[in-house]
Amino acid sequence: MNAEEFFNRLEEHLQQDKPFAAWHDPGSGRGMTTALLQDDASENLVDDFNESGFVFAPFQNDLPTYIIPQEKAEFLQTEYSGFIDHEKALEKESPDFPPEQFIQKEKSAHENLVQKGIDEIKAGAFKKVVLSRKEEVETQLGPLEIFKDLLKKYKEAFVYIWFHPKTDIWLGATPETLLKVERNKFKTMALAGTQAFKGITDVTWGKKEIEEQKIVTDFILENVEKVTIGKVDRSEAYTTKAGNLLHLRTDIQGDIQPGTSNLKELIMTLHPTPAVCGMPRDIAKQFILENENYDREFYTGFLGELNFKKETKRSSNRRNQENQAYASISSSTSLFVNLRCMKIEDDEAEIFVGGGITKDSDPVQEFEETQNKAQTIKAVLVK
Numbered sequence: 001m002n003a004e005e006f007f008n009r010l011e012e013h014l015q016q017d018k019p020f021a022a023w024h025d026p027g028s029g030r031g032m033t034t035a036l037l038q039d040d041a042s043e044n045l046v047d048d049f050n051e052s053g054f055v056f057a058p059f060q061n062d063l064p065t066y067i068i069p070q071e072k073a074e075f076l077q078t079e080y081s082g083f084i085d086h087e088k089a090l091e092k093e094s095p096d097f098p099p100e101q102f103i104q105k106e107k108s109a110h111e112n113l114v115q116k117g118i119d120e121i122k123a124g125a126f127k128k129v130v131l132s133r134k135e136e137v138e139t140q141l142g143p144l145e146i147f148k149d150l151l152k153k154y155k156e157a158f159v160y161i162w163f164h165p166k167t168d169i170w171l172g173a174t175p176e177t178l179l180k181v182e183r184n185k186f187k188t189m190a191l192a193g194t195q196a197f198k199g200i201t202d203v204t205w206g207k208k209e210i211e212e213q214k215i216v217t218d219f220i221l222e223n224v225e226k227v228t229i230g231k232v233d234r235s236e237a238y239t240t241k242a243g244n245l246l247h248l249r250t251d252i253q254g255d256i257q258p259g260t261s262n263l264k265e266l267i268m269t270l271h272p273t274p275a276v277c278g279m280p281r282d283i284a285k286q287f288i289l290e291n292e293n294y295d296r297e298f299y300t301g302f303l304g305e306l307n308f309k310k311e312t313k314r315s316s317n318r319r320n321q322e323n324q325a326y327a328s329i330s331s332s333t334s335l336f337v338n339l340r341c342m343k344i345e346d347d348e349a350e351i352f353v354g355g356g357i358t359k360d361s362d363p364v365q366e367f368e369e370t371q372n373k374a375q376t377i378k379a380v381l382v383k
């Protein structure tokens with residue numbers, strides 16, 4: 001399908017108030033932008049993670065996870081190739097907002113929150129907590145225009161738009177995989193620690209960032225054991241680029257025990273990781289819910305393809321079946337953490353940003369980190 005037709009179909013669906021998701025996964029190797037357009041406006045929720053479709057889960061895993069079921073939706077794909085050079089795009093459009101007095105208010109509120117987190121860590125309540133805030137930005141752009149811009153600018157990220165009448169419109173460009181499962185192989189990553197990208201990726205990391213990322217790696221390694229078989233492999237921690245930022249990342253992979261109930265267990269084991277919540281998980285989560293002073297909703301939740309069925313066609317090279325094509329159906333799961341994201345209501349975008357706090361955090365630097373993260377998203381909101 002050509003790109004114009006594809007985006008027109010999404011626009012039409014949005015006008016009709018019907019749920020849809022569209023996404024581009026750079027790791028899929030398909031180079032395509034995919035969409036699922038639900039046939040009606042019904043609400044479908046995930047029950048046992050046996051379902052197939054595109055899921056959208058909140059930060060709090062006791063709240064409902066939405067799904068656009070594959071069997072109730074139309075599947076569209078386009079080869080959208082409007083990619084342009086990322087750095088140039090960011091240079092060209094560096095919007096200077098919001099106004100100074102707004103920043104001051106946000107700044108002191110966030111710094112106070114971070115200081116409270118540090119005090120609790122020093123008092124021994126927990127080791128790490130991820131604290132976040134929400135910023136409101138006006139935009140004249142339509143959601144699909146924003147989606148196209150995200151696709152152009154963030155070719156290394158999982159870029160998506162999600163709409164459901166119950167959740168409103170969400171968009172994002174996330175660098176973080178929660179979980180990929182194909183047959184009995186799983187892959188995940190520990191992503192944490194942030195610094196601004198200044199032209200080179202060969203950078204050094206401070207003690208605070210090394211420690212905060214190691215907390216995530218250790219948590220994943222200790223907990224996935226319950227649902228995996230054999231040895232779990234891990235890479236060394238390395239620097240990875242995400243838009244105008246650099247992060248520390250460790251890749252983790254292994255084999256999952258056969259049986260679908262293990263998929264649910266693995267997802268629930270991982271979500272939320274200390275990359276977006278904290279360590280120990282429950283105490284950190286409680287602190288977040290009591291102190292952040294706003295509702296994260298789907299920010300730091302997860303989203304993506306669940307048991308997604310794909311048809312792969314292969315030509316047979318057997319002589320007697322020369323002109324036949326074999327079609328086989330495979331199913332895989334590819335979930336991402338909902339970061340660098342926004343929620344759109346009319347002409348207002350709410351941007352969600354946070355960072356990991358440890359005993360060595362500095363509130364002023366932590367606020368700057370959230371500003372840098374917000375910039376990734378703001379860059380597409382104004383023309």
Ligand SMILES: C=C(O[C@@H]1C=C(C(=O)O)C=C[C@H]1O)C(=O)O
Pocket residue numbers: 130132176191192193194247275276339340352353354355356357373
């Ligand atoms: C919480 C966010 O990002 C997470 C926190 C990071 C950090 O604290 O350095 C880095 C990557 C993500 O795991 C966010 O982008 O809002």
